[in-house]
Amino acid sequence: xxxxxxxxxxxxxxxxxxxxxxxxxxxxxxxxxxxxxxxxxxxxxxxxxxxxxxxxxxxxxxxxxxxxxxxxxxxxxxxxxxxxxxxxxxxxxxxxxxxxxxxxxxxxxxxxxxxxxxxxxxxxxxxxxxxxxxxxxx
Amino acid sequence: xxxxxxxxxxxxxxxxxxxxxxxxxxxxxxxxxxxxxxxxxxxxxxxxxxxxxxxxxxxxxxxxxxxxxxxxxxxxxxxxxxxxxxxxxxxxxxxxxxxxxxxxxxxxxxxxxxxxxxxxxx
Numbered sequence: 001x002x003x004x005x006x007x008x009x010x011x012x013x014x015x016x017x018x019x020x021x022x023x024x025x026x027x028x029x030x031x032x033x034x035x036x037x038x039x040x041x042x043x044x045x046x047x048x049x050x051x052x053x054x055x056x057x058x059x060x061x062x063x064x065x066x067x068x069x070x071x072x073x074x075x076x077x078x079x080x081x082x083x084x085x086x087x088x089x090x091x092x093x094x095x096x097x098x099x100x101x102x103x104x105x106x107x108x109x110x111x112x113x114x115x116x117x118x119x120x121x122x123x124x125x126x127x128x129x130x131x132x133x134x135x136x137x138x
Numbered sequence: 139x140x141x142x143x144x145x146x147x148x149x150x151x152x153x154x155x156x157x158x159x160x161x162x163x164x165x166x167x168x169x170x171x172x173x174x175x176x177x178x179x180x181x182x183x184x185x186x187x188x189x190x191x192x193x194x195x196x197x198x199x200x201x202x203x204x205x206x207x208x209x210x211x212x213x214x215x216x217x218x219x220x221x222x223x224x225x226x227x228x229x230x231x232x233x234x235x236x237x238x239x240x241x242x243x244x245x246x247x248x249x250x251x252x253x254x255x256x257x258x259x260x
Contacts, residue, residue: 020159021157039221039222039225046193046227050193053160108194111194114230114231
């Protein structure tokens with residue numbers, strides 16, 4: 001399989017709860033252009049909502065970028081959620097269902113991981129968190 | 139964006155028109171808790187037909203609305219969850235446990251009619 005190419009991204013600055021709505025609308029819109037079916041559009045928008053809320057709740061601000069991704073064989077949409085907040089000290093625990101140090105009751109990140117085909121999270125205490133998640137077409 | 143809330147007989151109908159932020163949802167919860175008392179409502183319908191996403195926060199807030207209004211003496215029914223939204227909720231592991239749901243506004247009103255009639259008879 002040849003290397004994946006990431007296309008031009010749409011970026012949404014995340015600072016408040018209204019930005020969560022904007023991010024999922026941008027995600028839905030790009031995924032629709034790429035040809036995803038309606039159920040998958042909702043799944044992508046929901047996953048974006050969860051990672052965007054994670055930024056608002058824990059880091060206060062950050063950015064979501066949404067881009068087409070693919071090569072000759074597969075294509076899809078890649079969402080990157082990045083913040084420079086406090087970071088997550090214990091990733092394994094944070095990704096466990098039902099775990100939360102805030103008010104989200106811990107469905108957010110594990111839920112987003114279930115909704116997407118690929119989900120990677122990198123975090124360092126004091127440096128922030130980056131989540132990269134992908135949904136493939138078909 | 140504020141959600142319009144109509145009163146029909148003993149029922150309050152909150153008809154969500156467009157995507158809501160977390161803040162809008164909390165406002166709706168607070169408004170309904172207040173209006174149930176002011177209008178002496180026995181039933182509340184929250185119509186989410188226009189919502190294209192029900193994520194963990196929205197689901198939790200809808201549950202919060204149902205539990206809050208129940209403590210105020212009114213039963214809440216969530217109506218209009220779209221098929222794609224229902225599928226995504228299941229995949230995400232979200233439930234509206236203990237909260238009645240109905241297909242649409244008409245079914246929601248019929249459900250509440252049955253409930254309040256029974257209550258009147260008792």
